[in-house]
Amino acid sequence: MALLEVRDLEVEFAMRGARLKALRGVSFDLDAGDRLGIVGESGAGKSMAAYAILNLISEPGRISAGSIAFDGRVLNTLPAEEMRKVRGDRIAMIFQDPMMTLNPVLTVGAQMVECLKTHRTISDGEARALSVQKLREVAIPSPDARFDSYPHELSGGLRQRVVIAIALLLDPAVIIADEPTTALDVTIQAEIMGLMLDLCETRGVSLILITHDIAVVSETTQRMLVMYAGRVVEQGETRGIIARPSHPYTRGLLQALPQRNKPGAELNQIPGSMPTLAELPPGCAFHPRCAYADDTCSGGVPALRTLGKRLVACHHAERLK
Amino acid sequence: MTEPLVKVQDLQVHFPIQVHFLSREKPVVHALNGVDVEIDRGDAFCLVGESGCGKTTLGRTIMGLVRPTVGEISYDGERISGLRDQALLPYRRRMQMIFQNPYASLNPRMTVQQTLEEPLRFHKSELSDAEVREHTENVMVSVGNDPGWGSRYPHEFSGGQRQRISIARALMVDPEFIVADEPVSALDVSIQAQVLNLLMKVRKERQLTYLFITHDLSVVQHFGTRVAVMYLGTVCEMTTPKTLFATPRHPYSQLLLSAIPKLGRKTFVPVKVPGEVPSPIDLPSGCVFHGRCRFANERCKSQVPELKNYSGAQVACHAVEEDRL
Numbered sequence: 111m112a113l114l115e116v117r118d119l120e121v122e123f124a125m126r127g128a129r130l131k132a133l134r135g136v137s138f139d140l141d142a143g144d145r146l147g148i149v150g151e152s153g154a155g156k157s158m159a160a161y162a163i164l165n166l167i168s169e170p171g172r173i174s175a176g177s178i179a180f181d182g183r184v185l186n187t188l189p190a191e192e193m194r195k196v197r198g199d200r201i202a203m204i205f206q207d208p209m210m211t212l213n214p215v216l217t218v219g220a221q222m223v224e225c226l227k228t229h230r231t232i233s234d235g236e237a238r239a240l241s242v243q244k245l246r247e248v249a250i251p252s253p254d255a256r257f258d259s260y261p262h263e264l265s266g267g268l269r270q271r272v273v274i275a276i277a278l279l280l281d282p283a284v285i286i287a288d289e290p291t292t293a294l295d296v297t298i299q300a301e302i303m304g305l306m307l308d309l310c311e312t313r314g315v316s317l318i319l320i321t322h323d324i325a326v327v328s329e330t331t332q333r334m335l336v337m338y339a340g341r342v343v344e345q346g347e348t349r350g351i352i353a354r355p356s357h358p359y360t361r362g363l364l365q366a367l368p369q370r371n372k373p374g375a376e377l378n379q380i381p382g383s384m385p386t387l388a389e390l391p392p393g394c395a396f397h398p399r400c401a402y403a404d405d406t407c408s409g410g411v412p413a414l415r416t417l418g419k420r421l422v423a424c425h426h427a428e429r430l431k
Numbered sequence: 432m433t434e435p436l437v438k439v440q441d442l443q444v445h446f447p448i449q450v451h452f453l454s455r456e457k458p459v460v461h462a463l464n465g466v467d468v469e470i471d472r473g474d475a476f477c478l479v480g481e482s483g484c485g486k487t488t489l490g491r492t493i494m495g496l497v498r499p500t501v502g503e504i505s506y507d508g509e510r511i512s513g514l515r516d517q518a519l520l521p522y523r524r525r526m527q528m529i530f531q532n533p534y535a536s537l538n539p540r541m542t543v544q545q546t547l548e549e550p551l552r553f554h555k556s557e558l559s560d561a562e563v564r565e566h567t568e569n570v571m572v573s574v575g576n577d578p579g580w581g582s583r584y585p586h587e588f589s590g591g592q593r594q595r596i597s598i599a600r601a602l603m604v605d606p607e608f609i610v611a612d613e614p615v616s617a618l619d620v621s622i623q624a625q626v627l628n629l630l631m632k633v634r635k636e637r638q639l640t641y642l643f644i645t646h647d648l649s650v651v652q653h654f655g656t657r658v659a660v661m662y663l664g665t666v667c668e669m670t671t672p673k674t675l676f677a678t679p680r681h682p683y684s685q686l687l688l689s690a691i692p693k694l695g696r697k698t699f700v701p702v703k704v705p706g707e708v709p710s711p712i713d714l715p716s717g718c719v720f721h722g723r724c725r726f727a728n729e730r731c732k733s734q735v736p737e738l739k740n741y742s743g744a745q746v747a748c749h750a751v752e753e754d755r756l
Contacts, residue, residue, distance in 0.1 A: 151619035155643050265707050266482075293480035295646065300690040300702035307699055322619065325692035329699045366624035368653035369694060373672065376631065377653070379624035383589045 111182065112139035113316060114163070114201075114284055119176035121155075121162050123387075130387040132158045132171065134340050135414065137331075140254075140284065145310065145317045147327030147348060149363075150337035153384055156320045159337075160286045162186075163318075164203060165193050181283070199229045202277035206289035208269035212261040218272050219257035222279060230279055244275040248305060267298040272307070278309060285310065286318045289324070305331060324363060328352045334359045339384055339395035346420030356422040356430055358400045394425065402426040434508050435469040436608060436640050437493060442466040442502035444488055448712070461711045462488040464664040464719070465502070466675035467738065470657075472607075475634065475641045477651040477672070479687070483708060486644045489661070490610045493642065494528055495519050504610075524554040527601035531613035533593035537585040537600075544581035547571070547600055554604045567603070573636070574599045574629055591622035598629060602637070610642045615650065627654060648691055652676055660684045663711060663719040670744035680746045682724045682756070718749065726750035 121133035133155045140146055142328055148156045161167050163178055165185055170411055178185040185196065197203075205211045213221055222241035226232050232240070238257065245253035248271040270290065277285055287306065293297035307330055310317045327334050329346060334351055336344040336359065344357040355361040364370055365378040381401040385391060391398050397407035406425045415424040424430075443466075445459040463485045470476045478486040491497045493504055495511065504512040511522050527550075530536035537546055547567045551558065558566070568578040574595050585593055594614060601609055611630065615623040631654065634641060645651060651658050652672045659669045660681065668681040679685045690702045706723045709715050721727040728749075732751050736747040750756050 151621060267707060296648075296690040297686060297702060300692075303692075304702065306701065323692065324620075325694045328694050329692050329696050341460065349695075363620055364694070366621050367694065368624075368627070368649040371653060373653050374631075375626050377624040379628055380621035381625075383591055383622060384619075 113142045113144075113181060114140040115177075115179040116159075116163065117177045117179075119159065121158055121161055121167055121171055122174035123171045125170065125388075128388065132340055132387060133162060133173075136176070136335075136337075136342055137414075138335060138345065140243045140316050140318065142283065142316055143309075143314045144333070145311075145331040147331035147334035148318065148320045148337060149322065149324055149327050149334060151322060151363075151384055153339075153386070154337040155340040156322075156337055157288050158340075160288050160318065160320055163286065164197050166197075189197065195229070197199065198225060198282075199280045200282055201284045202255065202280070202282040204270075204273055204277050204285060204287040204290045207293050208266065208273045209261065211273050212269060214261055217258050217260055218264075219406065220278055222257075225276055225279055226229055241275075241279070244279055245272070247278070247309070248272075248275045249275065250275070268292055270294060270298075274302070274306060274309070278313075278315075281313070282315060284316045284318065286320070288320045289322070290319070292321065292323070299326075324352070324367070325369075336363075339390060340387065341395065341423060342414060342421070343396065343423045344420065345414070345422075350420065356417055356420060356427045357424050358402050358426070359396050359429065361430060362399075373413060394423075402429060433472070436472045436474075436507055437468075437470040437642070438503075438505040439468040439489070439493065440490065440503045440505075442468075442489070442504065443500045444485075444492055444497060445500045461664050461714050463492070463499075464714065465735075466661075466664070466666055468659060468666065468669070470608075470640060470642060472640055473638060473656075475643055475654055475656045477643045477644050477645060477655035477658040478661060479645060479648060479651055479658060481646060481687075481708065483663075483711065484661040485711075485725065486661050486665040487612055488664075490528075490612055490642055490644050492609055494526060495523070499680055508543065520554075524604050525606055526608040526610065527604065527606040529597050529601050529609060529611040529614045529638060530640055531593075532617050533590055533597050534585075534617070536597055539585055542582055542584055543596055546596065547581075548584075548646070549604055550603045552598060556727045570599050574602065574633065589622075590618050591625055593619060593651050594622075594626050595629060598633070599627075602633060605637070606639070607637075608640045608642070610644070614643075616645065616647065630654070648676075648688065663714070664692050665719055666738060666745075666747065667720065668744060674743045678744075680741065680744055680751050680756075681720075681748050682726055682750065683720050718747075724750075726755055728755075 119133055119136040123130045136159055150156045162173055167173060169210050173186050190266055219241055225236040226237045242253045242257050245256055250256050250271050291302050302333050321327060331348050334348045338359050344360045355364055362380040366380060371377050380399050393408040393410055394412050397403040412420050412423045412425045417427050443464050444463040445461055447459050450456050492499055499512050503510055506522055550561055551563055571578045577596050615626050655672045658672050658675055659666045662683050668684045679688050709722060715722055717733045718731045721731040730749050732752050736749050738745040738747045
């Protein structure tokens with residue numbers, strides 16, 4: 111059994127009398143030490159998947175179907191009190207913007223100690239010592255002094271290191287990182303990704319990396335999901351998908367990247383834009399933008415089916431081979 | 432040689448910051464520290480660098496939105512820095528700007544038609560209503576927008592559509608020079624390609640000159656004809672994108688290139704950069720990059736390197752000059 115098993119996850123929002131499905135039929139396994147990437151454009155449902163795993167979907171949204179099992183326990187039916195013990199402790203989350211994640215009126219140390227004391231019985235001295243040690247592990251210079259700093263006194267890169275240190279504080283089994291480097295510059299991004307990979311590898315922590323940047327996923331994960339309009343359209347080994355995408359959307363995304371085009375030539379663009387959940391087209395949600403689309407595509411939603419070593423939700427996936 | 436369209440000489444921009452009103456200290460942010468740039472007609476000149484390197488300040492100063500502390504900017508052979516607002520007006524019509532965030536740069540209370548008409552009514556007040564409407568329609572069609580959008584408001588459009596409206600607004604007065612400040616950074620990949628294609632198309636059709644500000648080197652490689660790499664308010668390397676990607680010379684350019692995630696690279700190659708970008712308030716002495724550069728020596732700590740010509744590139748680095756790399 112895998113460490114984290116997500117099955118047919120569905121998230122629904124009740125909006126103005128209608129029921130909008132923000133997430134439909136998402137399933138995946140995550141083993142200890144695995145790294146999984148979730149890729150998609152804004153509104154595809156990537157963050158929704160992360161929030162659903164941690165049971166953080168709030169009204170008017172709810173998990174309307176499916177299950178999330180972690181270490182043999184079903185998370186989505188846990189009482190709030192029990193779930194709080196898992197969250198931050200066994201499964202930690204890293205958000206995009208470190209300035210929004212950290213409390214600006216508390217010192218770095220206060221936030222770390224708060225987290226420790228919520229989950230463990232620990233003395234002030236031990237909490238401080240442990241926090242400083244974690245700050246050192248994420249390579250923050252002079253961790254003792256930084257323990258007493260406020261978030262605004264740190265640079266963006268250092269702040270994200272603090273967030274990672276907090277995520278590691280209770281030695282979680284899984285870290286979910288939602289666009290952890292999107293707000294950072296490329297050189298800082300490279301450092302932070304390097305640090306996260308290193309820490310995950312040496313401690314056997316599993317990582318779910320949510321990002322819009324396929325290149326980052328291609329360098330850092332073993333398996334990936336590609337999402338579009340709330341559904342998984344392609345799922346499998348990262349390397350294989352990058353080399354030979356089977357879904358027209360994945361292929362379109364890769365071909366639209368400037369590095370996949372001849373300099374100065376017209377870029378291969380995907381026409382149109384992703385539909386909103388309220389205006390999903392009938393059948394395959396991607397068909398109005400797809401070069402392969404025909405009547406079958408507007409007629410029925412393609413099921414996520416096995417194709418070779420991979421899962422693809424496309425009626426015409428064979429034609430892309 | 433023909434005169435460059437835009438010529439920037441020894442440009443310095445310092446922003447004073449408030450400390451305490453009784454304090455005698457007068458600290459300044461050194462946003463630009465002696466920048467020399469020439470943009471030829473027809474160039475797609477790219478400025479790259481990380482946040483805080485001064486690329487946006489340079490664009491805004493050229494546009495006349497920020498007053499230079501020291502230095503000179505000429506446009507088409509005429510000095511435009513230091514001109515009064517009134518005297519600057521004819522130049523304003525010839526240069527336009529496209530901003531990063533199409534959610535913030537369009538007035539939410541104005542219809543698309545009003546947004547597009549405004550620059551035209553201001554700069555070409557002699558036009559009749561019918562002429563204005565006709566021109567608006569032509570521009571909308573040329574950027575691939577439905578002219579029927581005119582009566583709608585910005586919130587009714589997606590990010591990509593809004594950015595196309597911003598581009599249409601910039602084109603309304605038939606400019607020859609456009610400063611585009613991170614025009615695709617807020618957009619998704621599939622939409623990014625659409626907007627980049629549009630920018631390339633209008634450049635060709637209208638023989639535009641671009642100053643393209645971005646942090647994304649893959650966009651530079653695809654789009655640019657020339658590129659300047661900036662670090663902490665100075666230009667460290669200036670060349671063609673092709674040369675930069677093939678043989679980055681400045682240690683900072685090399686660092687920047689090595690940090691880009693590569694599609695299909697099988698393993699993660701960690702980048703080792705000692706330290707962080709220093710504060711632009713207390714600039715380091717000598718070369719601004721010396722604190723993080725593994726080639727730095729005593730000379731780098733004391734003497735500011737100048738941009739010097741090497742076959743195909745201008746580089747500001749003592750180590751390159753002394754062939755120590």
